[in-house]
Amino acid sequence: MINQLVNNIKKLDAPIVVGLDPMLDYVPEYIKKSAFAEYGETLEGAAEAIWQYNKGIIDATYDLIPAVKPQIAMYEQFGVPGLVAFNKTCEYAKSKGLVIIGDIKRGDIGSTSKAYAVGHVGKVAVGSKTYSGFCEDFVTVNPYLGSDGIRPFMEVCKEEKKGMFILVKTSNPSSGEFQDQQIDGKPLYEMVAEKVAAWGDELMGDSYSYVGAVVGATYPKMGEALRKIMPKSYILVPGYGAQGGQAKDLAPFFNEDGLGAIINSSRGIICAYKQDAYSQFGEENYADASRQAVLDMKEDLKQAWVK
Numbered sequence: 001m002i003n004q005l006v007n008n009i010k011k012l013d014a015p016i017v018v019g020l021d022p023m024l025d026y027v028p029e030y031i032k033k034s035a036f037a038e039y040g041e042t043l044e045g046a047a048e049a050i051w052q053y054n055k056g057i058i059d060a061t062y063d064l065i066p067a068v069k070p071q072i073a074m075y076e077q078f079g080v081p082g083l084v085a086f087n088k089t090c091e092y093a094k095s096k097g098l099v100i101i102g103d104i105k106r107g108d109i110g111s112t113s114k115a116y117a118v119g120h121v122g123k124v125a126v127g128s129k130t131y132s133g134f135c136e137d138f139v140t141v142n143p144y145l146g147s148d149g150i151r152p153f154m155e156v157c158k159e160e161k162k163g164m165f166i167l168v169k170t171s172n173p174s175s176g177e178f179q180d181q182q183i184d185g186k187p188l189y190e191m192v193a194e195k196v197a198a199w200g201d202e203l204m205g206d207s208y209s210y211v212g213a214v215v216g217a218t219y220p221k222m223g224e225a226l227r228k229i230m231p232k233s234y235i236l237v238p239g240y241g242a243q244g245g246q247a248k249d250l251a252p253f254f255n256e257d258g259l260g261a262i263i264n265s266s267r268g269i270i271c272a273y274k275q276d277a278y279s280q281f282g283e284e285n286y287a288d289a290s291r292q293a294v295l296d297m298k299e300d301l302k303q304a305w306v307k
């Protein structure tokens, strides 16, 4: 999968992932109206609305982007119907040729991590049969529990040729509370990055590893240091756009080959129609606004990664 991700990025000249993080407030009224007419103001109605909203965005952008990143919390808030919408979204995006990065941020004791890995990027055995519960190509993983929380994801990813992005330095304001703590003269996030590089060496694709990292766009200086520590790991970079990360700061996240980083934008793309810059599209054409926002992001990012 890392090879497909790299190939998609090269083919489209777009190190971009669109975050599918639907809140009901983002969904245009006409979509909600039709979903509620069919299912009522229920969890099913909400799930139908976010699914229709996502479908519109995928249809309008799939030819421009290599990947999407559905954030599972946005779906889980609607319970089981929400999870059905998550799965439908992943399957539909996959049918359009997109790589799916499941933003699930899991990680637990070994046996539990194994179940997460099997469910999201592997296959579960039921009697003599096996099934893919969900169909992501990559997942985000929390490394707080250490190696035995990561290894089950590595084993499943090796078997299935899938991948993961391990949280190294997150984009949020409080990320330093723990991640920046100095241990033996080194920040914790650098220690995690060294482990990511070592785990990644065990699972190499053609040029990049199956084991990637998450580093926030909001910490470009740290991104520069981390790029060097993990040369073979793809870096998933959230925080561009809505969280204030800017293209001019993103160059250090890329390698000399112009690869090695994929920049996420969620609200900046899926809620584009609500922004002044795209107000001419109107609610009915929210998906066209998202398409324009992707084109603008691609142009904006050129200053960061075109060598």
Ligand SMILES: O=C(O)c1cc(=O)[nH]c(=O)n1[C@@H]1O[C@H](COP(=O)(O)O)[C@@H](O)[C@H]1O
Pocket (backbone or CB within 6 Å): 019, 021, 071, 103, 140, 169, 170, 171, 172, 214, 215, 216, 238, 239, 240, 241, 242, 243, 264, 265, 266, 267, 268
């Ligand atoms: O793993 C992530 O994707 C992630 C890590 C991180 O450090 N910061 C971060 O914002 N994210 C996710 O990236 C997305 C950012 O959304 P926007 O701020 O709307 O672009 C959300 O889905 C977050 O959960």
